[in-house]
Amino acid sequence: MASQLSSINLISDRYASALYELAIEANKVDATINDLKLVQKIIGGNKDLKLLIKSPLISSQDKLKVFMKIFSNQGINDLTDNFLKVIANNKRFAYLSLIISQFMKINSAKRGDVTAEITSADELTEEQKNEIVNKLKVKLGDKLSLNYKIDNSIIGGLIVKVGSKMIDSSLVSKINKLKIAMRGT
Known part of the structure; x- marks a missing residue:
């Protein structure tokens, strides 16, 4: 299972890295980001599309046809369009x-962006959030985005x-550390 997971990560990393390098060369990083956000949004909002992507019964070419139909009027750039075609041809949908x-x-x-995830038991006040932001910016720099849970x-x-x-x-x-310490004595 662990090797399968690392294989999946390796595959996704290779495709993502290749796409990123091509986007830099074509000076289309921001356009590609916008396209990919649109793809994620449409996939995330459509249960049938999620099932289509994961279905082994539907060919990659048929999946590509559906995607091209959906995105043909969305104005995605040629790099994203070609990326989707490569994904289809290599059966990586x-x-x-x-x-x-x-x-x-x-x-x-x-x-140089840094994302931090802050988990608390209760909703934090704006004052608490500002204090956290200020302390983390000292350690991590100004390009910081926080996700609160x-x-x-x-x-x-x-x-x-x-x-x-x-x-x-x-x-x-x-409490758990205290329990462990008490067991040891």
């Missing part, structure tokens, strides 16, 4: 959402995730 996500991650990394199971405190790093100052984490 099932990876489309992962490839798009990876493309966005590559773009954020190249631009509420998870009642952490009881209190915060969990901050930036990339593969995590700062867990949640109350549930502290």
Whole structure:
């Protein structure tokens, strides 16, 4: 299972990297981003389209025909159009959402953007959010975007995730550490 997951990540990374490099060469990074956001939005909002993409019973060429019909009047650029054709020819439509996500991650990394996920037990006030933003900007720089989540199971405190790093100052984490420490004595 782990090797299958790494294989999927490798595939999505290769396609996303290739598309990003082509977008840079063609000076169409922003246009490609807009196109890919549109593709994600349309896929995300259409259950039937999601099923079509994942279906092994429908050929990649038929999937491409559906996509071309949907996007023909949307004004997508030729690079995105060719990308969808390559995905179809290589039978990689099932990876489309992962490839798009990876493309966005590559773009954020190249631009120096940092995304942090803040999880709290309750809704944070604007004052608390501003304090978090200011402290994180000191550590991470100005190109920072924050995603806030509420998870009642952490009881209190915060969990901050930036990339593969995590700062867990949640109350549930502290309780669990205390339980472990008490078992050891």
